[in-house]
Amino acid sequence: MPRLTIAPAGDRALAIKVGDTISPEINLTVRNLAIALEKQQIPAVLDIVPAYCSILINYDPLISSLNDLTIKIKELGKAINDSVVESPRTIEIPTVYGGNYGPELSYVAQFNGLTELEVIDIHSSNDYLVYAMGFTPGFTYLGGLSDRIVTPRLQTPRTEIPAGSVGIAEQQTGIYPIESPGGWQLIGRTPVKLFDPTKNPPVIVEPGDYIRFTPISSEEYERIASENNQLEFEQTNQ
């Protein structure tokens, strides 16, 4: 267990630093500490936001002071046993690569001196660890992109990227869970809904899971997408 550094992040939040590198080991400690904190049900704690190697805690200082919480968190940290690991889940994300679904697949291939098929093969043969979720609803910070398909961001970000778009930005790959602006190189799209606010939890992937992209055809994409729509239609008309 690494030494925890705890610093104020304003008068209603504190930042716990577990380490300062992106590594599966440090991230495991982050997740275990976040779970341990959750289980404590500390009345002052409003929210727990785990990231790569840190956790932000929102708390009510009129219930517990920074000092009291610091002591409590350090005690909890000592009790964490990182040798106990739940077997991680692997979530398959069916993805159609290229064409209108991934307009930059050819650019990514060209940039890395590969064929489009090679890019698809490399991208879909790795399992990616979900280090954290954040920034926007349902967005996953993934680790494990092959050096062979690393590609810089777009020069000019797009104003609208459809939900489900799969992209690459430098050493990162990820999925846009909701329609949003952004500068990633888009290589494909998944019909799977990664964020659904009517469900609790609103996501199908959680930190600690692995993601595997499975190539599908555009027919398959349309079939899954229309099934989703049908399901939604039935739910809203019950």
Next chain:
Amino acid sequence: MNKFIEVIAGGLFTTIQDLGRYGYQRYGVPVSGAMDLFSLRIANLLVGNEQYQAGLEITLVGPDLKFVNDNLIAITGGNLSPALDGEPIPMWEATVAQQGSILTFGDIKDGARAYLSVAGGINVEPILGSRSTYTRAKIGGFHGRQLSTGDVLSNSPVPSRIEGRYLPQKFVPQYGHSHKLDVILGPQDNAFTEKGINTLFKSEYEITTQSDRIGYRLTGPKVQHKRGADIISDGIPFGAIQVTGDGLPIILMSDRGTTGGYTKIGTVISSDIAALAQAAPGDIIQFRKTTVNRSLGKLMKEADIIKRVAQLAPSFFSKQHFTVSLDNENYAVETRLSPEAAPSSKRTTIHAKVNGHSFSFNVKVEEQNFT
């Protein structure tokens, strides 16, 4: 559920907000909620609601709203000249909006965001535990969006209502156009040079037009980093002052992303965020260094005001109506007893309106009968 408001015009940006959506930041869902939480809390308490109930956040240009039934409402926060059927109504005070009356807004007299609460609270389906609107993901509030013409809102029926509750004048915030904000350094203050930190605290910054519920972009002297502005993405608190590669601060507000990859030099303390939420483009910001302990004093003062409004018997905060006979003429008198005119004091000052004119009377209290 009662239909209670018909939206005639939505205004610039009117959304349903409560105290925010906590518990889902780990999935990337922003907290949202009122930018000025103090004003929403007080608006709720004035109409007899719980502090956490949903109200309307009204930005700069207010909406036109028609009341379907009689309703008790309170408007707090920025003074956008609210009027019922063309008659100006007071801020920070519970007022009855009669059936069929139309609430409008006008000139911006102070601040930027007004909060409207109605007895019973605005009733929309909570999403992930909150009624706050987050327009970017189209969740919460009224279909996840700002209000527009033709929308109809509902509230929960309330058994009884307390009229005339108001916030004593001495607690009513004055916002102005120059804001001094207390800041707690960190968590990444060590990513900045000493010169950079001095620049932040010794300079004036102007709020730019690139400011919204996500954050306020400032312009002014550049804050110097030691090496760079990038960090491994981590969680972002309300009021965080993020400094990106261009050296200019951005203060992150209610709809901020839950995590981000830029250095955060400090955080504006929560009791100063209300004033910041009332700031508009062109306003001037100055940062002052404080500590967690010192910020607690301010927070407790704010909590005390909220507690007093929540706990004091309605009569203390209510208008009283009397008829006074003077030289055989009857006058209708409206008084406001301040909380200082508590039963223990034998002599007190009563501010009263007589036929529309304001007077102050020094009175001796012989009998207490505030009902």
